[in-house]
Amino acid sequence: xxxLIAILCLTVSGVLNAAPRIEGLSxxxxxxxxxxxxxxxxTDATISLVSPKSGSSGSGVIVxxxxxxxxxxxxxAGSKEMTVIFPDGRQERARVLGANDTRDASMAQLIxxxxxxxxxxxxxxxxxxxxxxxxxxxxxxxxxxxxxxxRFGRIMTRGEYGFITTxxxxxxxxxxxxxxxxxxxxVGIHSHIAKDRKINNHAGISGYVRSWDxxxxxxxxxxxxxxxxxxxxxxxxxxxxxxxxxxxxxxVPEKSPAYAAGLRVGDEILKVADEIVxxxxxxxxxxxxxEPGDEVGVAVKRGExxxxxxxxxxxxxxxxxxxxx
Amino acid sequence: MKTIVSKFIILIPLxxxxxxxxxxxxxxxxxxxxxQAIEVFGALRGVSHRCKEVVFPIYSFRSRIAYGVSIGKDxxxxxxxxxAIQANLVTLSKENESVRLTxxxxxxDHDLVVLSAPGLGAxxxxxxxxxxxxxxxxxxxxxxxxxxxxxxxLSVHExxxxxxxxxxxxxxxxxxxxxxxxxxxxxxxxxxxxxxxxIPGDTxxxxxxxxxxxxxxxxxxxxxLKVGEKPELLIVREGKPRLVFPTLQPRRVQQYxxxxxxxxxxxxxxxxxxxxxxxxxxxxxxxxxxxxxxADLEGRIVGVVIARAGRISTLILPGEExxxxxxxxxxxxxxxxxxxxxxxxxxxxxxSNDDREELLRKLQDLLEGx
Numbered sequence: 174x175x176x177l178i179a180i181l182c183l184t185v186s187g188v189l190n191a192a193p194r195i196e197g198l199s200x201x202x203x204x205x206x207x208x209x210x211x212x213x214x215x216t217d218a219t220i221s222l223v224s225p226k227s228g229s230s231g232s233g234v235i236v237x238x239x240x241x242x243x244x245x246x247x248x249x250a251g252s253k254e255m256t257v258i259f260p261d262g263r264q265e266r267a268r269v270l271g272a273n274d275t276r277d278a279s280m281a282q283l284i285x286x287x288x289x290x291x292x293x294x295x296x297x298x299x300x301x302x303x304x305x306x307x308x309x310x311x312x313x314x315x316x317x318x319x320x321x322x323x324r325f326g327r328i329m330t331r332g333e334y335g336f337i338t339t340x341x342x343x344x345x346x347x348x349x350x351x352x353x354x355x356x357x358x359x360v361g362i363h364s365h366i367a368k369d370r371k372i373n374n375h376a377g378i379s380g381y382v383r384s385w386d387x388x389x390x391x392x393x394x395x396x397x398x399x400x401x402x403x404x405x406x407x408x409x410x411x412x413x414x415x416x417x418x419x420x421x422x423x424x425v426p427e428k429s430p431a432y433a434a435g436l437r438v439g440d441e442i443l444k445v446a447d448e449i450v451x452x453x454x455x456x457x458x459x460x461x462x463x464e465p466g467d468e469v470g471v472a473v474k475r476g477e478x479x480x481x482x483x484x485x486x487x488x489x490x491x492x493x494x495x496x497x498x
Numbered sequence: 499m500k501t502i503v504s505k506f507i508i509l510i511p512l513x514x515x516x517x518x519x520x521x522x523x524x525x526x527x528x529x530x531x532x533x534q535a536i537e538v539f540g541a542l543r544g545v546s547h548r549c550k551e552v553v554f555p556i557y558s559f560r561s562r563i564a565y566g567v568s569i570g571k572d573x574x575x576x577x578x579x580x581x582a583i584q585a586n587l588v589t590l591s592k593e594n595e596s597v598r599l600t601x602x603x604x605x606x607d608h609d610l611v612v613l614s615a616p617g618l619g620a621x622x623x624x625x626x627x628x629x630x631x632x633x634x635x636x637x638x639x640x641x642x643x644x645x646x647x648x649x650x651x652l653s654v655h656e657x658x659x660x661x662x663x664x665x666x667x668x669x670x671x672x673x674x675x676x677x678x679x680x681x682x683x684x685x686x687x688x689x690x691x692x693x694x695x696x697i698p699g700d701t702x703x704x705x706x707x708x709x710x711x712x713x714x715x716x717x718x719x720x721x722x723l724k725v726g727e728k729p730e731l732l733i734v735r736e737g738k739p740r741l742v743f744p745t746l747q748p749r750r751v752q753q754y755x756x757x758x759x760x761x762x763x764x765x766x767x768x769x770x771x772x773x774x775x776x777x778x779x780x781x782x783x784x785x786x787x788x789x790x791x792x793a794d795l796e797g798r799i800v801g802v803v804i805a806r807a808g809r810i811s812t813l814i815l816p817g818e819e820x821x822x823x824x825x826x827x828x829x830x831x832x833x834x835x836x837x838x839x840x841x842x843x844x845x846x847x848x849x850s851n852d853d854r855e856e857l858l859r860k861l862q863d864l865l866e867g868x
Binding site for chain 2: 205213223225258262263307312318366
């Protein structure tokens, strides 16, 4: 946890120069023009989603001409099909695809040929504290008297599992709706809020990108609210130490998938699934896009040698006993 | 009154802290975003300082309860339901002298009250059309000291919040209805549908020539039509098509909101619905911030804050509406001094129609001098 905080601080100090500056009215006017353009271009892709079974309602955003919808996992949970309502009142149907519950991310597919109005996907990894963003959605459900209300705000901080905190106020019914950058690209999906109006949390779009194929295929995995104590959490099956920014294996039980793949005590972990990992939290966050049974490449440094092993992930509950011996 | 909506309960999910770990904003990030906010508000000063001459604080027993906008002739206009029923009303002139305020008139439909402020000497606010705004336009609410109290965007353009302005057919449709044409499950007595001869079991296939594909389409199309309008409906009964032309009635549908939803909205003004023409903004204001003038980035006063109405919503009466309203005389109020006045209790509960009627009745009492 301490390492995580240290990393956040680093991000912030590295960012100080990058946060957008507002030095006068002309900067505000330029910003306003961009916000208005985002609203004009992206409103039609911001849809309301209603569960035909429970009547519960959320929002979503269409991200391809053939009708792929991104929304929140807790909006589609328990539904096979959703009613889609466009801002103009037009009604269509969508089939629910997969979800990564840890990221509160899910997908649905519009039924029908299209082409549908859609928004481009952005990159939430590039966002920095202070970046301006625009939120849309259907707060408190679809309302025929208005289009999706526009909310404007900034990135306030970054959270775990790729979540982004902004001061764009969202409320029930907005869940699953899009957060746009100033170029009108989707960078987040509304997920949850605190009473503090400055804390509105959005699932970062990069998490969707990492889980894309699995979600599209219809896989549902992970756990809402975090997976630390989830016995189904995918793990390599080794115990790590993290000293002086060096993460290495201190215990690799003989019956673990890591041992079977060839990993040994003393190996320094460099990359998992092609992503550089500096500490156990980062490794966990890479693994949340995968499931037990999936195979993942682990790049290590052993002495002066660099090696890559293919590990078949196990569920935490299945290997936990090995750690204790 | 049983209606379409009351047939099923709308559940609206959004996770509230508790289910998810919600991050605190780290100090470094707060420092950075605060610095940025100071920059933004600094940039807004070019706009806000131009408008400060027309806005005044309103105090009751030394606590500020609202703001008022000068309309000339030593008069100020403010939110009636927050101000008119309070006693000991005072404002501060630009020279920092206290000026006693007296209620002299009201525009009850707009929840506005006209206050006399002898010797205030302020110019009248120049109201601009809100039609120049687009959704996403920047807005700022300006305080008497010329600083921005809040900055936000136009979230929703002008619209009526009055249900009675929306067309109502008077039928129930299963919200799960999908596909071309929807089956009418029941017809309310004496409704537009009833009078036009629509009966339960009929399939509504087209509205004004357009095929309808479900409950939400039907509801949206009807609610966007005007009361009194006679849309052409194509009904299919026992396989035979027939055209009917029901005269749409005003909509009167109860809406429900869960306690949890309300708890997320924070404190709201008691009167915050039923306005016939309002703008909606995401400006973060409090219940005591009504009456602030709202300007765009050109420094035009495009409206006045009339209500805080939830976590995401501040309601604004548009400039052109204000201009038209103020061209008419307010309803006169003859205030009797020392009349015992019940202080209103602010609550997060939404105002029911009964509450509103009671409040308007109280206001009416004031209007009629008790």
